[in-house]
Amino acid sequence: MAILRDITKKKEMVNALKTSEKKFRNIFNNSNDAIAIYDLKGNVLEVNEIACEFTGRNRNEILQNSIIDMVSPGYRARLTEDLKQLYEDKYSIFETFILSKDGVSIPVELSNRIIEYENQTAVLSIARDITERKESERKLKESETKYREVVSSIDALFWKADVAEDGSFINTYLSPFADKLYGVEKGILGNDWAKSFSYVHPDDLPGLFQKLNEIIKERYSLNNYEYRVIRPDGTQLWVYEKAISNVNSEGAVQIFGTTVDITELKTIHDELVVERDLAQKYFDVAKVIMLVLNTNGNVVQINKKGCEVLGYEEEDIVGKNWSENFLLEYFREQVEKQMEYLLSNNKKKIEYHENPILNSVGEERWIAWNTSILSNKNGDIEGILCSGQDITERKLFEENLVDAKITSELANRSKSEFLANMSHELRTPLNSVIGFSDVLYNETFGELNEKQRKYTENIHKSGQNLLKIINNILDLSAIEARTTELNCETFFFSDVLKEVRKNMIPLATQKNISIDIDTEDMILMNGDKNKVIQILNNLISNAIKFNNNDGSILIKAQNIDNEINISIMDTGIGIPEKEIEKLFDPFYQIDGSTSRDYGGNGIGLALVKYFVGMHKGDVWIESQEGIGTEVHIKLPAEQKIASRIVN
Structure with a gap:
């Protein structure tokens, strides 16, 4: 007697299991990362070839050890705690150091998962070598440390901020030099931008905010500007700032900048500008009269051209009062008022005026003057610089031109009046001609033949055209006569x-x-x-x-x-x-x-x-x-x- 049982499905399941195990082994052994399987006590059950190469041990050596023994001593306690947490979470990723056979600690990232292996609960760990990443992080940290050391050693303020959607500054940073720049105790400012703005000169603060807003809008464009800072002790500084904005990888707008103290450079620059401007003024007027007066109106210096026009030697001019000795009496009061106005208003721009002077032989010479005040580095007025050009011939020409213009206007007006009078004289009889021709054309006094009608029509049209011309002449004459x-x-x-x-x-x-x-x-x-x-x-x-x-x-x-x-x-x-x-x-x-x-x-x-x-x-x-x-x-x-x- 025999019993037959269908085991087709069982065979299929066995074959499927063998296929699955074969695939698992294939993936397990050909992975680029080290893989280890160990039980809940840490006993290693299986490792792949990469794990053997990674630790420098063969498979049997690894299987004889606990996974805890494979970790560097300083990280074993942490690994034990991480594995306990894994039993609850079923999956975890953390970093640790694997100890190779030759005693080298290798940083790895462990990906861990609870699995069923050969009818028991086990842990599958995949270890990825992160030596290069750790080295990069170390170098980056060293670079940041060096950068902060360099920033701290430079006499310049480095700052940075993120720009919020409402335009406010967040995540601000101020380098340590900020305390020194603003003259406050160390640590007072920290990264508080609002407090740093409180030291900006009130007159410069609106312009500074406007500039920062422009920089934020003009992405990736480097801008520079200057403003004043008032320290708590009342000291005023000039600072020079460069800034730029960009958008980071997360889409946030950021602004970066540097600020340096240029007070000393500003002072030197202002002094150089004064000296340069003075030298330039002398140079610009070198070929015309060049005259320097003090605040009392006495001649301090005059060039050769001035001596030539006046007809005096330099020693006969320097030290004398300009108004009393070289101006015509009827012009003195006007020129003195011009000088008083120039000095009292501290006007920086060049003033222009014309007036006659009196030379050594009593001759009047018309001079076109350009005048400007002279100030020292403190802004105190020291005198007046005058450059003058002899325009006597031009004045004579202008007078002749005015006379000719008046004569021409009188002649033109006479012409217009003549044309107007003549037009009036012509229009009176012409109206009669037009009126009578119109009466004839309308046959008021009897019928006209074809030839008479044609001639009358011609008389009427010609009269109308002539009247139009006369009216236009009258209008033109009235315009030219300004009436x-x-x-x-x-x-x-x-x-x-x-x-x-x-x-x-x-x-x-x-x-x-x-x-x-x-x-x-x-x-x-x-x-x-x-x-x-x-x-x-x-x-x-x-x-x-x-x-x-x-x-x-x-x-x-x-x-x-x-x-x-x-x-x-x-x-x-x-x-x-x-x-x-x-x-x-x-x-x-x-x-x-x-x-x-x-x-x-x-x-x-x-x-x-x-x-x-x-x-x-x-x-x-x-x-x-x-x-x-x-x-x-x-x-x-x-x-x-x-x-x-x-x-």
Whole structure:
């Protein structure tokens, strides 16, 4: 009799166990770290080949020892405590020292875990050699120690802080020199930045905080600055500081800096600056009159150029009072007041004035003076340094120029008055001619034949053109005679623009030219309405006159920041670039020949410029030949005075 039992699953489990154990052995023996398995009493149950190489022992030697015996004597008690904690936590990592066979202590990092091994609870420990890491840590510690020793031996303050999100300084550090710099007992400051700021001069503290904030914002940019420190004993120091900010690996903003005492250097520098400035002033004026006066106005020193202009020897000048001996009597009081003002106000800048002096032969010589005070290192005024240039010939030229200008203005005014009078004389009979021609043209006294109508129309148009010319001459003459005023009123600019367009449509229709307006309806303006209309009439009539048949004109206007911006753009013949600047000159015309194609008298644009200027506005032209012209005008929407005479 036989009993059969299916052991397939058992066989599979055995095979799986063998496979798992094989994998474990493979990992165990091929690991780069030393691995040991020991029971809860510390008896070593198994080690890999790396552990043998690591300790310098063979496998049997290690298996005959306790794991405690493998650790350096000084760390065995700590290991025992760590293993007890491991039994509770099941997993731990700590550092210790393994003792090799030849007695060398090797630093390792132990990773420990409780496992089941061969049907018993055991500990699996993986030891990683951290000799290089420990050496790096040792060197870093030595470096930090040396750095602190160097910092402590240098007469400079080293500081550092982290910048919190609210802008405050945290985790601050001040090197030991801080106590010496601020003149306090050792340890008083510590790393307290707030206390260190209390020693900064009150006038310099706002600027210091502003500079620190700029440094924090300008990452990785080295900045330097100076400020004053007041010690508890009242001593004032000048310090020089360099600082930079960055962002560390954790994303925190940090600021670093050094501070050194430059009080002595500052004093020396200030003295050198005074001496240099004095020497430079002497050098700068060496080729002109160079004169030094004391606070009483007596001559201390004068150069050869000064002696040459005055006509005296140096010994005849030095020691004498400048005002009493070398100035004209009617100028003495003025010059003395200038000197008193210069001395009393302790003005650092150079003052300029002109006055005549009297030379040895009684001749007046006009001198242009540059004067500056002379101070010692304590800031006390010691005198006045004067450099002067003989401008007598220039003065004579200026006087002649003024006389010529007055003569020219009188002649120009006479011309304007003559033109105004003549224009008035011409306009009176011309109005009669225009009026009667208008009566005839309208056939008030009877019908006209075709020839009579044509001649009457020509008389009427020619009269109107001549009247327009005379009116322009009158306006120009009034401007040059300075009798033109602004009569300001408030009006809608868009209404004026539409009115002018309406009046210009018949003229534009003759050449089939379209006139379009692009403007806001509610543009208010305070100004001389009649002059604004005249400005627009002149510009739009020019745009029609110089436009091509079937052309177009676009007028734009808008109020930008209480300023009315106007542009008049046409599709006409354009203007040569070299001629644009001259267009606003009175009577100037591009085509000046007697057989001009477009007519005109060169007054319209001149009046436009004058009237725009009276409104404190601006006008300019942009143009391209063969493409067209665009005139730009800017006029203030409001005038500050009701009326004003143009200058």
